[in-house]
Amino acid sequence: MTLTAERVDTVVHALRRVLRDDQILTSKTDRYNRARVPAPFPVHRWAERLPDLAVLPESTEDVAAVVRIANELLVPVVPRDGGTGLTDGAVPLRGGIVVDVKRMNAIHEIDPVNRTCTVGTGISMLKLNEQLAKHGLIYPDDPASYPCSLVGGRIGTSGWSLIGARYGHTRDLVLSFDHVLPTGEVMHVGDGVGQKITKSSSGYQLKHLFMGHQGTLGIATRATLKLFPKPEAELSPFWAFDNYDDAYACVGDLARAGVATFAGAVLFDEHKVAYLRRDDEAYIPQPSDVRALVCAVMYGYEDEVRPAGKRLLRIAQSHGARYLGDEISEGDWAARHDRYATPLHGRTGNGQVVPMSWHCEDAAINYTHLPAVTREWHDIVAGLRRQSDVFDDWGMFAYTSSDNGTDWLTEIDVGIWEQQLDDRAWALWVQAKRDLAAVSLKYHGSISACHGSCREGEVDLVPDELGRGFQVMLDLKRALDPRNIMNPGKYHLDRAYS
Amino acid sequence: MSLTDGGAEPEVTVRDERTQEFVAEWRNASYNCYSSGHKFCREVCPVMQVTRNESWTPTAFHANVVAMERGELDVADIAADYVNCTQCGACELRCPNTLFTGDFYRFRTRTVDVVKAVRALAVEKDIHQPKWQSWNERTDERTHEPVLGDIDISQERVRDWAADLNIPIGGESILFVDCEAAYYRTSVPRAVAQILQAAGYEFGLMAEQWCCGGPAAEMGYVDQARRFAEHNLADWRSVGAKRVLVLDPHDYISFTEDYPKYFGADFDIEVVLVVELIADLIRDGVLTPTVPIERTITYHDPCRLNKRKGIWKEPREILRAIPGLTFRDVDRVTQWSYCSGGGGGLPIEKPELTAAISAGRIAKAADLAVDTLVSACPWSERPLSEAGAAQNIDVIDIHELLAESLGITVGGSRS
Amino acid sequence: MSYRYDEQHTPPEPTRVTDVAITTFEDLYEVDPRLMQEWVTQQEFPNWDSLRIMNSRHDHLEWMHEHFAHKVIHGSELLPADPDPNPSGEVSL
Numbered sequence A: 001m002t003l004t005a006e007r008v009d010t011v012v013h014a015l016r017r018v019l020r021d022d023q024i025l026t027s028k029t030d031r032y033n034r035a036r037v038p039a040p041f042p043v044h045r046w047a048e049r050l051p052d053l054a055v056l057p058e059s060t061e062d063v064a065a066v067v068r069i070a071n072e073l074l075v076p077v078v079p080r081d082g083g084t085g086l087t088d089g090a091v092p093l094r095g096g097i098v099v100d101v102k103r104m105n106a107i108h109e110i111d112p113v114n115r116t117c118t119v120g121t122g123i124s125m126l127k128l129n130e131q132l133a134k135h136g137l138i139y140p141d142d143p144a145s146y147p148c149s150l151v152g153g154r155i156g157t158s159g160w161s162l163i164g165a166r167y168g169h170t171r172d173l174v175l176s177f178d179h180v181l182p183t184g185e186v187m188h189v190g191d192g193v194g195q196k197i198t199k200s201s202s203g204y205q206l207k208h209l210f211m212g213h214q215g216t217l218g219i220a221t222r223a224t225l226k227l228f229p230k231p232e233a234e235l236s237p238f239w240a241f242d243n244y245d246d247a248y249a250c251v252g253d254l255a256r257a258g259v260a261t262f263a264g265a266v267l268f269d270e271h272k273v274a275y276l277r278r279d280d281e282a283y284i285p286q287p288s289d290v291r292a293l294v295c296a297v298m299y300g301y302e303d304e305v306r307p308a309g310k311r312l313l314r315i316a317q318s319h320g321a322r323y324l325g326d327e328i329s330e331g332d333w334a335a336r337h338d339r340y341a342t343p344l345h346g347r348t349g350n351g352q353v354v355p356m357s358w359h360c361e362d363a364a365i366n367y368t369h370l371p372a373v374t375r376e377w378h379d380i381v382a383g384l385r386r387q388s389d390v391f392d393d394w395g396m397f398a399y400t401s402s403d404n405g406t407d408w409l410t411e412i413d414v415g416i417w418e419q420q421l422d423d424r425a426w427a428l429w430v431q432a433k434r435d436l437a438a439v440s441l442k443y444h445g446s447i448s449a450c451h452g453s454c455r456e457g458e459v460d461l462v463p464d465e466l467g468r469g470f471q472v473m474l475d476l477k478r479a480l481d482p483r484n485i486m487n488p489g490k491y492h493l494d495r496a497y498s
Numbered sequence B: 001m002s003l004t005d006g007g008a009e010p011e012v013t014v015r016d017e018r019t020q021e022f023v024a025e026w027r028n029a030s031y032n033c034y035s036s037g038h039k040f041c042r043e044v045c046p047v048m049q050v051t052r053n054e055s056w057t058p059t060a061f062h063a064n065v066v067a068m069e070r071g072e073l074d075v076a077d078i079a080a081d082y083v084n085c086t087q088c089g090a091c092e093l094r095c096p097n098t099l100f101t102g103d104f105y106r107f108r109t110r111t112v113d114v115v116k117a118v119r120a121l122a123v124e125k126d127i128h129q130p131k132w133q134s135w136n137e138r139t140d141e142r143t144h145e146p147v148l149g150d151i152d153i154s155q156e157r158v159r160d161w162a163a164d165l166n167i168p169i170g171g172e173s174i175l176f177v178d179c180e181a182a183y184y185r186t187s188v189p190r191a192v193a194q195i196l197q198a199a200g201y202e203f204g205l206m207a208e209q210w211c212c213g214g215p216a217a218e219m220g221y222v223d224q225a226r227r228f229a230e231h232n233l234a235d236w237r238s239v240g241a242k243r244v245l246v247l248d249p250h251d252y253i254s255f256t257e258d259y260p261k262y263f264g265a266d267f268d269i270e271v272v273l274v275v276e277l278i279a280d281l282i283r284d285g286v287l288t289p290t291v292p293i294e295r296t297i298t299y300h301d302p303c304r305l306n307k308r309k310g311i312w313k314e315p316r317e318i319l320r321a322i323p324g325l326t327f328r329d330v331d332r333v334t335q336w337s338y339c340s341g342g343g344g345g346l347p348i349e350k351p352e353l354t355a356a357i358s359a360g361r362i363a364k365a366a367d368l369a370v371d372t373l374v375s376a377c378p379w380s381e382r383p384l385s386e387a388g389a390a391q392n393i394d395v396i397d398i399h400e401l402l403a404e405s406l407g408i409t410v411g412g413s414r415s
Numbered sequence C: 001m002s003y004r005y006d007e008q009h010t011p012p013e014p015t016r017v018t019d020v021a022i023t024t025f026e027d028l029y030e031v032d033p034r035l036m037q038e039w040v041t042q043q044e045f046p047n048w049d050s051l052r053i054m055n056s057r058h059d060h061l062e063w064m065h066e067h068f069a070h071k072v073i074h075g076s077e078l079l080p081a082d083p084d085p086n087p088s089g090e091v092s093l
């Protein structure tokens, strides 16, 4: 909280002119529950992250009116959608107004002929797809937070999709959107004229700029999305290996095969397999020589998927893979849309169960550097674990980002026992995040393939990653948000004003 | 350094002893949610669907307890938010901490229990929601919920619905009829009683039935709930009951979850859900519905059966046995996000939310172009009927429908 | 399926699967309870609840398949010729 009670009154008073009372929330619980996203979040510093109030707009006009008032009164604005972001984008650092867009969840149009739909950005992909299924269509933005992240947050983070190798990621799937600029002006942004256009060469390519900015450049309110036929068939073989190297070689060949229905492949390392053995009925009974896993996923018509599947199964065979059977393959894949880390998988040094929050550090890494990054990241987390039971290594994944195997979403899952977290452990963690990011940069990767990189620690390396580009970011921020009201404090963008 | 050997617990700044006790009991359950923060529960929550207010989500209900543990929030700050829950159980089932690992760890998400506990703590600290307070006072006076508003509920009238049905008092099997069905939708117990009679299944009524106590427990009036439970158990014992037949899913929860908590292993009464019993009787050929019912229906999975107990097959078996019906079914998993809004005391404090939730449920039925929505929960039938009237969708209880197909003239009232 | 207190509170005899896991009901794995003694203790878990969760999980996974595609193709149907099938149901390539 940063405003005095008097200032809050002034703001509320101004907001009452444009919103109903039930759209303006000022109670303690309203604020506490809009101060956080998934863990880890330093729970011992929760109170420092509170907004002064929250609003629930119902239209672009509502959002624009709120932002105009905030800009005029110099009050910070923090856009919030599903609140599932993993880089604290929706966490207020300077109090102010949280603009929670979840009420804007209408489906405005389904255009089956041009294969688009237009929705409010507060809608969930799962709920949208329940409706699209009636038309035989699907919007295939499929993060592991599929049932809970919302379209506005997907835009705000420029998200990554499990099946992006087949259908593209959020940036490819969102064609255009209405966007409220930090001054309260409304703009429609997309390729060129930016309606239902998938490719234009007219003017600057502004769409990318207004995606993945973590709410620092404004608020998307209504988006036009690209649709596909709901796939006729799905195939998701899982294979076991007795060593990482073979699994690594195999997953690379699968991704490079150029199979058109290929939607993604995943490599699970030895730590991840050990982690799965903590609870997973599929992996507990696996023989102890299972030390790495690979899966591949295909979507399309049955008469495309079957031959494609045969090809990938042959490739796997040539690497000595052992097919894990239909039940595990199908069950595990179905659980990937919405299962990540379970708190009770946390273990103390002596093996006792403790509830830990899940932290997922992600990066974009080229295929050739995956083994080195995997090794160095585990070393960093092992160092943490040696110093404190607060941290637990939950293993690593590498997922295809593209359809040709160039770069991989590489993530290490770390459990953090927040009930025991204190300033010392937090400082260790923040330093570890810097170290993890430094490894990514050392191997010419990017600090984040999907979540963004504005959390404490990793954010310090963003200027190094972007080089001269970071200065351009500062120039753009200043030009678009002259009074620094839009999600201030993120991405070191304050430097634009000093 | 390892925090498990010798490291101190972080300082707890909770104000009073009772609150400290409360957070000690619920800290791990709450932290288990807080530390995930995934919010897979959000879109299945009926209140969230109509309010889209994150302060009233299962996630918030757990996070608040974590904030209480830290001394940052107090029950007075949070009590009013906890009205916004129907205790349908969707969130706790959908939560990966239940769905994927609850059985593995024998530790699952317990939003319903957390909500009940916070409500109870509030009552204990004399923080009341005015309409709940008055509802429970009146229930206490009348030994039944005041389902008809201010009039006409009394102990003398609890068996009026059965006046002409010749049901004895007592016996091994006792039919328990919830307050809503006993006084308001009397067609439901009449249908059930006559179906059981048609099957030759012997049963009786209680000497003095009181409200099951479940609603009081749901709203935080725990002492009253317990008193009512003690009365009912004593009554069952006094009439020689070994088994209670339950037609209302809410009662089924009380008897299989609350009563065992109160009485532990002493709770030696068998609890039988009538829908399951009837499905058995049909399967065994004891009952055969023959009168065709020309309706196009869909089935509303009552939350307390489908989500909280995993009971969804038997009602469908019954419906498939009824000739003439066109049945447009919606699967049980999709229905995890359906609700009538009629539970957890919500219609008492926030009837507008109940109405909105029911309207949403009816809209989904309307999409299927049905003329009838069949439920198996009397508490859902009033709000659903009200919403259904606007869309020309008739809301009927599964027992009423079956009775009709068995050629029984049910009688009683549906409104 | 009726409810009786004593039945519900008597799970099947556990069988050890690994040093950290056991099974009770068929296909139902549980953590070795010795791992939950210090920081988090297990909740009271009647049998119906364990079974409800396991069954719901399978229902949910089936639902997710249907949500994303009209049908699931089984990898086992596409396996390259296999000289040495593994009797456990898993298939060696």
Ligand SMILES: Cc1cc2nc3c(=O)[nH]c(=O)nc-3n(C[C@H](O)[C@H](O)[C@H](O)COP(=O)(O)OP(=O)(O)OC[C@H]3O[C@@H](n4cnc5c(N)ncnc54)[C@H](O)[C@@H]3O)c2cc1C
Pocket: A037, A038, A078, A079, A080, A081, A082, A083, A084, A085, A086, A088, A089, A090, A101, A121, A142, A143, A144, A145, A146, A148, A149, A150, A151, A152, A153, A154, A155, A156, A157, A158, A159, A160, A161, A162, A213, A214, A215, A216, A218, A219, A220, A221, A338, A339, A340, A341, A450, A451, A487, B037, B038
């Ligand atoms: C279990 C789990 C699995 C996950 N898996 C993935 C994954 O596979 N791929 C992936 O990409 N991410 C994943 N994430 C991270 C997260 O779900 C994504 O970052 C998602 O895009 C965030 O969406 P949200 O609606 O929750 O946004 P929020 O967390 O509310 O916001 C995210 C950012 O966007 C900004 N923002 C919110 N709304 C708007 C708007 N309308 N206009 C402009 N900016 C806005 C916010 O200020 C914030 O900076 C996962 C998270 C969880 C919890």
